[in-house]
Amino acid sequence: MTTLEDIARQAGVSHSTVSRALADSPLVNAETKKRIQILASEAGYQVNQVARNLKVRSTKTVGLVVPEVSNPYYPKLVQLIADLVRAAGYSLQLQLSGTDQEVESACLASLREQRVDGILLVSGENGLVAREHVNALVASGVPLVLMGWVEGTEHLDTVTGDDAKGGYALAQHLIGLGHRRIAILGKSPHRGIYDRLYGFKAALKEAGIELPEALQVIAQSDAEVGRGVAHLLALPEPPTAIFAYQDSLAALVIGYLADAGVSVPQQMTVVGFDNLDLASYISPRLTTIGGHIEPLATQFVGLLLERVQKTALRELPQHVVVTPQLVVRKSCAPPRNKREEK
Amino acid sequence: MTTLEDIARQAGVSHSTVSRALADSPLVNAETKKRIQILASEAGYQVNQVARNLKVRSTKTVGLVVPEVSNPYYPKLVQLIADLVRAAGYSLQLQLSGTDQEVESACLASLREQRVDGILLVSGENGLVAREHVNALVASGVPLVLMGWVEGTEHLDTVTGDDAKGGYALAQHLIGLGHRRIAILGKSPHRGIYDRLYGFKAALKEAGIELPEALQVIAQSDAEVGRGVAHLLALPEPPTAIFAYQDSLAALVIGYLADAGVSVPQQMTVVGFDNLDLASYISPRLTTIGGHIEPLATQFVGLLLERVQKTALRELPQHVVVTPQLVVRKSCAPPRNKREEK
DNA sequence: CTGAAAGCGCTAACAC
DNA sequence: GTGTTAGCGCTTTCAG
Numbered sequence: 001m002t003t004l005e006d007i008a009r010q011a012g013v014s015h016s017t018v019s020r021a022l023a024d025s026p027l028v029n030a031e032t033k034k035r036i037q038i039l040a041s042e043a044g045y046q047v048n049q050v051a052r053n054l055k056v057r058s059t060k061t062v063g064l065v066v067p068e069v070s071n072p073y074y075p076k077l078v079q080l081i082a083d084l085v086r087a088a089g090y091s092l093q094l095q096l097s098g099t100d101q102e103v104e105s106a107c108l109a110s111l112r113e114q115r116v117d118g119i120l121l122v123s124g125e126n127g128l129v130a131r132e133h134v135n136a137l138v139a140s141g142v143p144l145v146l147m148g149w150v151e152g153t154e155h156l157d158t159v160t161g162d163d164a165k166g167g168y169a170l171a172q173h174l175i176g177l178g179h180r181r182i183a184i185l186g187k188s189p190h191r192g193i194y195d196r197l198y199g200f201k202a203a204l205k206e207a208g209i210e211l212p213e214a215l216q217v218i219a220q221s222d223a224e225v226g227r228g229v230a231h232l233l234a235l236p237e238p239p240t241a242i243f244a245y246q247d248s249l250a251a252l253v254i255g256y257l258a259d260a261g262v263s264v265p266q267q268m269t270v271v272g273f274d275n276l277d278l279a280s281y282i283s284p285r286l287t288t289i290g291g292h293i294e295p296l297a298t299q300f301v302g303l304l305l306e307r308v309q310k311t312a313l314r315e316l317p318q319h320v321v322v323t324p325q326l327v328v329r330k331s332c333a334p335p336r337n338k339r340e341e342k
Numbered sequence: 343m344t345t346l347e348d349i350a351r352q353a354g355v356s357h358s359t360v361s362r363a364l365a366d367s368p369l370v371n372a373e374t375k376k377r378i379q380i381l382a383s384e385a386g387y388q389v390n391q392v393a394r395n396l397k398v399r400s401t402k403t404v405g406l407v408v409p410e411v412s413n414p415y416y417p418k419l420v421q422l423i424a425d426l427v428r429a430a431g432y433s434l435q436l437q438l439s440g441t442d443q444e445v446e447s448a449c450l451a452s453l454r455e456q457r458v459d460g461i462l463l464v465s466g467e468n469g470l471v472a473r474e475h476v477n478a479l480v481a482s483g484v485p486l487v488l489m490g491w492v493e494g495t496e497h498l499d500t501v502t503g504d505d506a507k508g509g510y511a512l513a514q515h516l517i518g519l520g521h522r523r524i525a526i527l528g529k530s531p532h533r534g535i536y537d538r539l540y541g542f543k544a545a546l547k548e549a550g551i552e553l554p555e556a557l558q559v560i561a562q563s564d565a566e567v568g569r570g571v572a573h574l575l576a577l578p579e580p581p582t583a584i585f586a587y588q589d590s591l592a593a594l595v596i597g598y599l600a601d602a603g604v605s606v607p608q609q610m611t612v613v614g615f616d617n618l619d620l621a622s623y624i625s626p627r628l629t630t631i632g633g634h635i636e637p638l639a640t641q642f643v644g645l646l647l648e649r650v651q652k653t654a655l656r657e658l659p660q661h662v663v664v665t666p667q668l669v670v671r672k673s674c675a676p677p678r679n680k681r682e683e684k
Numbered sequence: 685c686t687g688a689a690a691g692c693g694c695t696a697a698c699a700c
Numbered sequence: 701g702t703g704t705t706a707g708c709g710c711t712t713t714c715a716g
Contacts, residue, residue, distance in 0.1 A: 001482070001709095003708095003709060004709065004710065005709080013686075013687085014686070014688075015687095015709085015710085016686075016687065016688080016710095016712080017685085017686060019709095019712085020685095020711090020712095023711085027685065027686085028685065028686080029686085046454050047455050047710080048396075048455070048708090049455040049456050049457065050392055050395045050396050050457050050709080051692090051708070051710040051711090052709075052710055052711075053710090054390075054392050054393050054396050054691095054692050054709080054710075055691080055692055055709080055711045055712085056692085056711065056712095059392065069417045069420050069421045070417060070418060070421040070619070072414060072619075072620075075414070075416070075417040075420075076412060078411050079410060082411070082436070082438050086438075091437075091456070092436060092437075093433070093434075094434060095433075095434075096424050096425070096428070110433060113388045113389050113390070113391040114391050114392070114433070115390060115391065115392050136386055140343070140386070222623075248623065251620075251623045251624060252623045254625055255624065255625035255626075255627065257625075258625040258626065277414075278593075278623075281593045281597055281620075282597065282620075282623075282624050283596055283597035283600040283601075283625070284597075284600065285597065345693060346693065347693080355702075355703085356702065356703045356704075357693085358695075358696080358704080359701085359702055359703075361694070361695060361696090362695090362701095362702085365695085369701065370701065370702075374701085374702090390692090390693050390694070391694095392692090392693080393693035393695090394694055394695075395694090396692090396709070397693080397694045397695045398695065398696095398708085399708070
């Protein structure tokens, strides 16, 4: 691997001159600079960032920890973040924390050892657990911003979507369509997802609509979604609409409904949440809540880079919240009885 | 940031002893070792990997460059790779090369500057373009393995799926079902995807089935897929089956067919390629070609780590090819006329 | 404008 | 067993 020294020798100058020349410093004679630059590029020289980083005490790298990338929500986020980070001239160190809190800790530790300039932490579905780790990190002055709701993080910079508002809008939409018997279906509501249910339920309550236990199904796996759908259909009085509180779940629900010969939206209304790409390529196209991911990503890296770049005054922790929008597509219709009434 | 020196001072020993103790070297007295370890953990000491890397001339990091992560094919791959890499004790440096060859070059350059121990390069859809860069890398001895078909890479380690075989199997399946009028639809076939078409066409030819121009539609965007579907349906003699040579395209096709009131598989058979997760959660569940991604990922990182770890004898370039399987689900049926004949 | 020298934090001979 | 020393390759004073 060629070093500064190597090309310094070739150019007959000292390695510091080469360093300056390659940094395009005005302190070096234009001609020698040119000469050195040419020499370097001919030799295929590339700075050794690890040496450079050691010296300048910065890596121009931000760490991103997300739970996984096989759940389609995250890739969308990662792509946006990656583009923003790159645009700002930083590299991205991606860590997948899985669902395991130990792995999350390990990720954080690794990033710190790597001396990344800042950390973007997306809380897992079970809420963040590596709290001590995070606190230690913050205490040690590493800029960190958190995405997702986690209890007791007022002292941290955070960005979150206003899921409650989204859930509320969704419920209102269904109610407006005439639905009164509405089911909800999804994974057990951990903190990350609790709010969308909260808002949804609030709207139902306001409208005086009951949400009996029988219409609330918890499904942790694909197979359980299938069983849940079967359960709902077998009810003496089945729902006319289902709120699957993640788009991928909604897609699954639509599939199981089709298996049972129930068509969407004619015989059943289904709505999701997040407006992932899949929402627009499944059929019927999904009515959902969206538009939050992009601003979330922007604020996420914006906030971090602000912290990273101004080494000076450390201000109060910021809490950004982004309001999502209702996205109306094709998966909803008035309930059957309503239509017949007309 | 606490350093070895800091805790050496606290422990009243030299920094090298601390270094040894933390590396759990047997060369240091058991008691002092214990004492140092405790001290270090209390102080929240974390090695400075950048200093360490500089010294040991290795980063225990591998670079992964993929075009993007918003196309659902890649996240699946990235997840698998990330898990394998982590399991082997390496970190992952993710770079998104986009569709732009300049960006790809920049990614490669950045990884090299970062002094990653090896590079996993997934060729973009347009085939790899940063050839000079890749050659330079290989010449400079950085282990690199390439995923995806690219011309003139016999001198590189590569892993590829046998897409031709997959395409062939798919066509045979359709033919077996009785289809004779079959359309293909997808992006303009660059090298990365050419083979699946090649195999598909070969099977048609063998069976004496024509594939007129009118049944070959190129669609670069979502909207064009819609137009393509409309075009096919408007044909005097429309196809009875459509091969959309990427799962996400197939999903889109199914959606547009639904818009036109054409149901799958009753009125139209649709098949995809890759068996992404979405293939099993859209409805109808998609018949496709799958099972290649996992072995591809395994071989990909296996090959790289082999190269990275044995600094000794550099063997001949390896070319691994993985054979995919037909995955039969619900999106195919015999063509209408056939069924009526019975 | 350029060179000499120091030092980032660590590991690994090499002494003792 | 432990300390001393010498770098890894780079940036950046500080002198000239």
